[in-house]
Amino acid sequence: NAGVTQTPKFRVLKTGQSMTLLCAQDMNHEYMYWYRQDPGMGLRLIHYSVGEGTTAKGEVPDGYNVSRLKKQNFLLGLESAAPSQTSVYFCASSFPHEQYFGPGTRLTVT
């Protein structure tokens, strides 16, 4: 039982490049979330999903897109990366209230 996993762990992008972050969970949770963590800001919700095939915007959705084609996977996409998206990204899943977090992806946009 791996819990919540994220790939990749680290990534450096140039401004304007695109990438996809993958989150996978093996706990059969309905709910999944993407957060970004910035110093002094806590965790801010980017997008979330309450079930396969559904997604919704969180607090800071601009510049990101998501997809939940399979229940166990939640993808976060950056179509045109900007330096303001330099952050640590955490995925979480829940059923539905207690959230379990992945190890994070550290993304730097230069």
Added chain:
Amino acid sequence: AQSVSQHNHHVILSEAASLELGCNYSYGGTVNLFWYVQYPGQHLQLLLKYFSGDPLVKGIKGFEAEFIKSKFSFNLRKPSVQWSDTAEYFCAVNSPYGGSQGNLIFGKGTKLSVKP
């Protein structure tokens, strides 16, 4: 809108000192309350949670928290900290009624540094 306030940005203690981290939330209805811990370089882990019942909840590693509904507070306590408690602590709240109300709202975190 719901919000969570953590009063201390950075707390520095010596080993064996007692710890209390403040957390206040603004939400008029029923809430679930959580404390998460993030050790350096790691992901968030659940320390303890309150859904209902006894307002004094005990978590892992000797931590406890008390829900005081009249004060909208959920302060975290530990009688005697250890160097290994050095971490960042996040308070979070959500509504038990699911949907977008079920999304966690996090405080900005309190860094705890414990001097050996």
